[in-house]
Amino acid sequence: CGVFGIYAPGEDVAKLTYFGLYALQHRGQESAGIAAFQGDQVHLYKNMGLVSQVFNESILAELPGDMAIGHTRYSTTGSSRIANAQPALVETRLGKLALAHNGNLVNTGELREHLLQRNCNFTTTTDSEMIAIAIGSEVDSGKEWLEAALSAFGHCSGAYSLVIGTPVGLMGVRDPNGIRPLVIGTVGSHPQRYVLASETCGLDIIGAEYLRDVEPGELVWITEEGMASFHWSPKPERKLCIFEMIYFARPDSIMTDETLYSYRLKLGRQLAKESLVDADIVIGVPDSGIPAAIGFSQESGILYAEGLIKNRYVGRTFIQPTQSMRESGIRMKLNPLKDVLLGKRVVIVDDSIVRGTTSRKIVKALRDAGATEVHMRISSPPVTHPCFYGIDTDSQDQLIAATKSVEDIAMQIGVDSLAYLSWKGMLESTGEDPNSFCSACFTGDYPILIPEMVKRSKLM
Numbered sequence: 001c002g003v004f005g006i007y008a009p010g011e012d013v014a015k016l017t018y019f020g021l022y023a024l025q026h027r028g029q030e031s032a033g034i035a036a037f038q039g040d041q042v043h044l045y046k047n048m049g050l051v052s053q054v055f056n057e058s059i060l061a062e063l064p065g066d067m068a069i070g071h072t073r074y075s076t077t078g079s080s081r082i083a084n085a086q087p088a089l090v091e092t093r094l095g096k097l098a099l100a101h102n103g104n105l106v107n108t109g110e111l112r113e114h115l116l117q118r119n120c121n122f123t124t125t126t127d128s129e130m131i132a133i134a135i136g137s138e139v140d141s142g143k144e145w146l147e148a149a150l151s152a153f154g155h156c157s158g159a160y161s162l163v164i165g166t167p168v169g170l171m172g173v174r175d176p177n178g179i180r181p182l183v184i185g186t187v188g189s190h191p192q193r194y195v196l197a198s199e200t201c202g203l204d205i206i207g208a209e210y211l212r213d214v215e216p217g218e219l220v221w222i223t224e225e226g227m228a229s230f231h232w233s234p235k236p237e238r239k240l241c242i243f244e245m246i247y248f249a250r251p252d253s254i255m256t257d258e259t260l261y262s263y264r265l266k267l268g269r270q271l272a273k274e275s276l277v278d279a280d281i282v283i284g285v286p287d288s289g290i291p292a293a294i295g296f297s298q299e300s301g302i303l304y305a306e307g308l309i310k311n312r313y314v315g316r317t318f319i320q321p322t323q324s325m326r327e328s329g330i331r332m333k334l335n336p337l338k339d340v341l342l343g344k345r346v347v348i349v350d351d352s353i354v355r356g357t358t359s360r361k362i363v364k365a366l367r368d369a370g371a372t373e374v375h376m377r378i379s380s381p382p383v384t385h386p387c388f389y390g391i392d393t394d395s396q397d398q399l400i401a402a403t404k405s406v407e408d409i410a411m412q413i414g415v416d417s418l419a420y421l422s423w424k425g426m427l428e429s430t431g432e433d434p435n436s437f438c439s440a441c442f443t444g445d446y447p448i449l450i451p452e453m454v455k456r457s458k459l460m
């Protein structure tokens with residue numbers, strides 16, 4: 001999911017949130033919503049669809065306020081329906097609270113029990129609403145906003161980057177492992193105008209300046225007095241999702257002090273070092289495989305070319321909820337360039353193989369277009385484990401590399417050769433401590449404990 005928040009009295013906060021969400025559209029395409037705060041009043045609008053389908057000028061005009069939060073949803077828990085769209089809104093003793101969540105809690109069973117004991121009601125099926133209700137129930141038991149939020153987080157385990165609106169201010173929060181990203185920006189010359197966004201591309205679009213990341217286990221509290229910071233977790237330890245870096249986030253977003261474009265170029269270079277092959281051209285699978293393909297070409301000296309053209313108006317095939325929708329989506333999305341490919345030995349670079357459905361179709365399309373050899377290079381290791389922290393890589397039995405060797409996968413997708421980037425190569429290319437990332441979908445080494453029952457739902 002994508003989350004966004006802005007505290008900017010006097011500005012058209014709903015419109016700025018709309019633009020922010022527009023830039024974060026790649027993080028979720030099922031539903032979108034904005035909640036604007038005008039003193040004690042909250043104006044909320046959310047619906048199914050893309051940001052541009054959900055909002056128009058007249059809807060945005062109905063969302064006045066000094067502060068707003070927004071969300072684009074990609075469902076990992078809870079079904080894909082309007083009741084699960086965010087922001088979630090709850091009534092409390094101190095007024096309304098609106099919450100936008102990116103990530104996935106792993107202890108919802110426990111949290112549900114806890115909330116039921118406190119006589120809370122649920123209207124949706126998401127973990128995100130449970131966080132909002134947990135905070136609301138702490139407020140109703142007599143706590144102030146900050147205290148209430150911090151007590152509620154004590155009952156939450158898993159991945160959560162949150163943007164929360166209250167009548168007095170805006171909160172930005174990351175879980176103690178900072179699995180999902182969240183950044184802070186400033187806008188205009190006024191020192192008290194702050195923006196929160198999942199990625200820096202959400203700041204760029206409204207001309208906001210990137211200040212810094214919200215730290216793992218940090219809460220920032222933005223009010224008319226400015227921004228205050230609280231490090232509330234006793235043991236914060238960053239475990240940023242490496243899949244954000246290799247695939248999910250936009251290449252123009254900055255993570256770990258560089259654009260992901262630069263990181264992905266390095267992955268491609270490293271991939272060429274690790275598994276060079278003799279070929280005539282290197283192509284990338286648009287869009288996510290392109291930077292690594294360019295890196296591969298730079299390192300290997302093999303000519304880079306465009307071999308597949310993507311229809312920009314088809315969404316991320318993965319984000320469609322069913323396999324059949326996914327498969328038909330793939331056919332609509334990519335078209336090979338016959339005159340580039342005819343008679344050529346082709347290296348095709350992609351960022352990942354998850355189920356193997358996309359790759360098989362692409363390889364067939366390249367051969368149909370006349371490629372004489374197809375060598376696939378993947379800028380991450382085999383995905384062998386499901387994600388429980390908010391990326392929809394499905395259950396383990398859907399993951400092609402969970403049961404098949406690289407040779408078997410190569411055969412199944414129909415390539416002449418297949419090689420993946422090493423785990424070490426992927427992490428060393430970050431230039432940071434490998435322990436500061438989650439890479440569980442490549443190793444099965446989950447940094448946040450997953451309850452047995454939850455594990456059984458996705459592991460073989």
Ligand code: SF4
Nearest residue numbers: 241243387438440441
């Ligand atoms: Fe990211 Fe994979 Fe960890 Fe999930 S399991 S948070 S996708 S690195």
Ligand code: MG
Nearest residue numbers: 286287288289
């Ligand atoms: Mg891709």
